[in-house]
Structures are given as C-alpha cells and as structure tokens.
Amino acid sequence: MRIVIAEDSVLLRAGLTRLLEEAGEEVVAAVGDAPALLDVACRLQPDVAIVDVRMPPDLTDDGLRAAVQIRRDCPAVGILVLSQYVEETYATELIAAGTERLGYLVKDRVADVPEFLDAVRRVGSGGTALDPEVISQLLARSRQRDPLARLSKREREVLSLMAEGRSNQAIAANLIVSDKAVEKHVSSIFAKLDLPPAESDHRRVLAVLRWSQQ
Known part of the structure; x- marks a missing residue:
C-alpha cells in the first residue's frame, strides 16, 4: 500500500x-x-x-x-x-x-x-x-433529543437489519414484506432521524451510526 x-x-x-x-x-x-x-x-x-x-x-x-x-x-x-x-x-x-x-x-x-x-x-x-x-x-x-424514540416498532426492526448490512431486498425477505414497504420505512427513518436528502448516499451510514449509539 x-x-x-x-x-x-x-x-x-x-x-x-x-x-x-x-x-x-x-x-x-x-x-x-x-x-x-x-x-x-x-x-x-x-x-x-x-x-x-x-x-x-x-x-x-x-x-x-x-x-x-x-x-x-x-x-x-x-x-x-x-x-x-x-x-x-x-x-x-x-x-x-x-x-x-x-x-x-x-x-x-x-x-x-x-x-x-x-x-x-x-x-x-x-x-x-x-x-x-x-x-x-x-x-x-446534531441530536437535540433522542431521535430513535420517534421510530415505530417496524422502523426499528428495519434499522436493526440495516445495521447488520442488509440490503432493502434482504430486509424485505427477512420481514416478509414487499420491497416497496421497506423503501417507505427507510424513507420514514431518514425523516425521523433528521437526515435530509443529499447528493451522496451517506444517510444510510449515519442512520446506522445513530442506531449503534443507543
């Protein structure tokens, strides 16, 4: 190297x-x-x-x-x-x-x-x-109050699987829901964790980091 x-x-x-x-x-x-x-x-x-x-x-x-x-x-x-x-x-x-x-x-x-x-x-x-x-x-x-408390039970399950490195397709298979349902949950997680859209895709990483700090 x-x-x-x-x-x-x-x-x-x-x-x-x-x-x-x-x-x-x-x-x-x-x-x-x-x-x-x-x-x-x-x-x-x-x-x-x-x-x-x-x-x-x-x-x-x-x-x-x-x-x-x-x-x-x-x-x-x-x-x-x-x-x-x-x-x-x-x-x-x-x-x-x-x-x-x-x-x-x-x-x-x-x-x-x-x-x-x-x-x-x-x-x-x-x-x-x-x-x-x-x-x-x-x-x-960036945390004014615990944003994870805003998440629903299903959203917490989705974020937990995201933290394991699972793709949206793998999360859908694990939870026995549609890919579109997972996409909606992920979008809701980003919104509730105050992670607005950005040119790069780091929002998924930041969401997982917040989950790991609980």
Missing part, C-alpha cells in the same frame, strides 16, 4: 514512517505542512494520506482543511485523519462527502499498533475507520 504522511512533528513523522515500513507498507512521501500535503497527495495519488489536524502554516486546522480539499479534488486518495481532539465542523464536512476511503482517529489510537495498522489498511482498501469518540461527538452535536 502506498502511503503519504503529513505530520509537522519530525519525531512522530519518522516514527510513523518506520512503523508502516516495518509492517510492509510503502511510504512514498512524508511532509510537514498542509501545502506540501496538497501537492504530494494529488501528484502521487497514494492509497492513503495520513493527516495531522494541526499543521503549518497556521498551526490550527490546516491539515483537516487540506484533507477536505483532497477529498474534493482527488477522491481516489484515502484520508486517515489523526487528531488530539475532534474538530466537529470539518469532520462533519469530511463525512458528508461519503465515508468510503475515510478514517478519523484520535492520536491515542496510534499507540495500539495493530489497531492503527488495521485502520490504515481499511481506509486504503476503500473502507471506513471512525474512532468511537468521533462518532459520539458528531452525533451529540
């Missing part, structure tokens, strides 16, 4: 490079600021860009803003954000663009090497690696 590392700490950048290379991955670039990240990510097209939130030139959220731009301009590049905290505004924007090839971990997770390597490989393979703390904070931000 080809990887770019964007981390302004020289020691951490070197440590991540060594860890990944010893695990058999290829680090094609390691940079220390957001402009350099934007350059190498779109020019080299790595499988994954591992991005620190706080980076030069401003040492605020430059890395996360660069990640959002890479997701927009170079969607084939997987993004794994490492952060000391959850920056809700840009994290929401990242997820709103779709959860494929996306990860967001608090830096404490890097200490668990197998878990960190698994996250890198999942993102590079087109999957998702969202830290439980990230999910919790993003859901808390």
Whole structure:
C-alpha cells in the first residue's frame, strides 16, 4: 500500500514512517505542512494520506482543511485523519462527502499498533475507520433529543437489519414484506432521524451510526 504522511512533528513523522515500513507498507512521501500535503497527495495519488489536524502554516486546522480539499479534488486518495481532539465542523464536512476511503482517529489510537495498522489498511482498501469518540461527538452535536424514540416498532426492526448490512431486498425477505414497504420505512427513518436528502448516499451510514449509539 502506498502511503503519504503529513505530520509537522519530525519525531512522530519518522516514527510513523518506520512503523508502516516495518509492517510492509510503502511510504512514498512524508511532509510537514498542509501545502506540501496538497501537492504530494494529488501528484502521487497514494492509497492513503495520513493527516495531522494541526499543521503549518497556521498551526490550527490546516491539515483537516487540506484533507477536505483532497477529498474534493482527488477522491481516489484515502484520508486517515489523526487528531488530539475532534474538530466537529470539518469532520462533519469530511463525512458528508461519503465515508468510503475515510478514517478519523484520535492520536491515542496510534499507540495500539495493530489497531492503527488495521485502520490504515481499511481506509486504503476503500473502507471506513471512525474512532468511537468521533462518532459520539458528531452525533451529540446534531441530536437535540433522542431521535430513535420517534421510530415505530417496524422502523426499528428495519434499522436493526440495516445495521447488520442488509440490503432493502434482504430486509424485505427477512420481514416478509414487499420491497416497496421497506423503501417507505427507510424513507420514514431518514425523516425521523433528521437526515435530509443529499447528493451522496451517506444517510444510510449515519442512520446506522445513530442506531449503534443507543
């Protein structure tokens, strides 16, 4: 797997490079600021860009803003954000663009090497690696009251099966109802969970995340 590392700490950048290379991955670039990240990510097209939130030139959220731009301009590049905290505004924007090839971990997770390597490989393979703390904070931000309480018994059954990864057709077969009935339940779930229509199909993912937090 080809990887770019964007981390302004020289020691951490070197440590991540060594860890990944010893695990058999290829680090094609390691940079220390957001402009350099934007350059190498779109020019080299790595499988994954591992991005620190706080980076030069401003040492605020430059890395996360660069990640959002890479997701927009170079969607084939997987993004794994490492952060000391959850920056809700840009994290929401990242997820709103779709959860494929996306990860967001608090830096404490890097200490668990197998878990960190698994996250890198999942993102590079087109999957998702969202830290439980990230999910919790993003859901808390949008939840004014428990939206799951609005769901009917049948809608909860449908959402439970969605959380198992079932398609609408599989849900219909399981509940012995028509595909059209399942589609109506799914639309109602989205409405009751305050998940309006969007260009991407992340509403199904967000609905499942909310179910998993109950």
